[in-house]
Amino acid sequence: MIMDKDIEKIVASEAKIEEVCTNLGKRITEDYQGKDLVLIGLLNGCNPFFSDLLKHIDLKVQVDYMRASSYHGTIKSSREVKILKDLDMSIAKKHVIIVDDIIDTGRTVNCIKEVLSLKGALSIEACVLLDKAEAREEAFDAKYVGLTIPTEFVVGYGLDYQEYYRNLPYVGVLKEEVYKK
Ligand code: IMP
Ligand code: MG
Numbered sequence: 001m002i003m004d005k006d007i008e009k010i011v012a013s014e015a016k017i018e019e020v021c022t023n024l025g026k027r028i029t030e031d032y033q034g035k036d037l038v039l040i041g042l043l044n045g046c047n048p049f050f051s052d053l054l055k056h057i058d059l060k061v062q063v064d065y066m067r068a069s070s071y072h073g074t075i076k077s078s079r080e081v082k083i084l085k086d087l088d089m090s091i092a093k094k095h096v097i098i099v100d101d102i103i104d105t106g107r108t109v110n111c112i113k114e115v116l117s118l119k120g121a122l123s124i125e126a127c128v129l130l131d132k133a134e135a136r137e138e139a140f141d142a143k144y145v146g147l148t149i150p151t152e153f154v155v156g157y158g159l160d161y162q163e164y165y166r167n168l169p170y171v172g173v174l175k176e177e178v179y180k181k
Contacts, residue, residue, distance in 0.1 A: 003165055007172035011149050014169050017157060020146035024127060025056020027144060028097065032059055036094045042112065043067040043085065045101035045158045049129045053099065064089050068108050081111040092120035101158045102130040106140035130171065
């Protein structure tokens with residue numbers, strides 16, 4: 001791809017991502033047998049992880065989306081998390097899994113979880129493709145984690161830099177020269 005030249009190294013190949021989606025889907029399928037489950041994707045980063053993961057969940061589930069913002073086009077997370085789009089459906093008496101591309105400081109998922117906990121859900125868990133565990137500033141344990149990665153700025157497979165690179169089919173570290181230009 002034309003964007004390959006901007007990538008320093010690959011942290012999750014297409015094959016690895018496929019394996020991760022298969023395994024996470026299997027675990028969720030086993031854990032939520034007989035339960036009313038709603039999967040909530042966090043826009044825009046959850047795409048395409050969300051759609052690939054959904055194909056591996058063999059349950060009758062509902063799907064909705066929320067949008068929160070914290071990066072504001074930079075490579076650093078900002079302290080303030082804003083809810084830009086709330087849920088459309090009710091999650092009262094339902095089990096919920098928040099699905100996102102990555103947990104970094106933990107602020108976004110924590111804030112979303114807080115908002116959701118006021119809506120009467122029976123349980124709230126999180127499922128992320130990537131976890132920058134060492135970058136955590138607010139405690140948060142995602143029950144479903146694809147891969148734990150070092151604290152480096154990554155792009156691809158939904159993750160962006162200034163809204164670019166989301167369509168890269170793998171996840172890689174962005175060359176410093178790209179964002180220092
Ligand atoms: P947190 O609130 O700091 O945990 O940040 C979570 C959000 O920041 C994720 O939903 C991503 O959209 C974004 N983010 C965190 N790390 C990266 C990265 O390395 N590349 C691109 N986006 C990231
Ligand atoms: Mg995001």
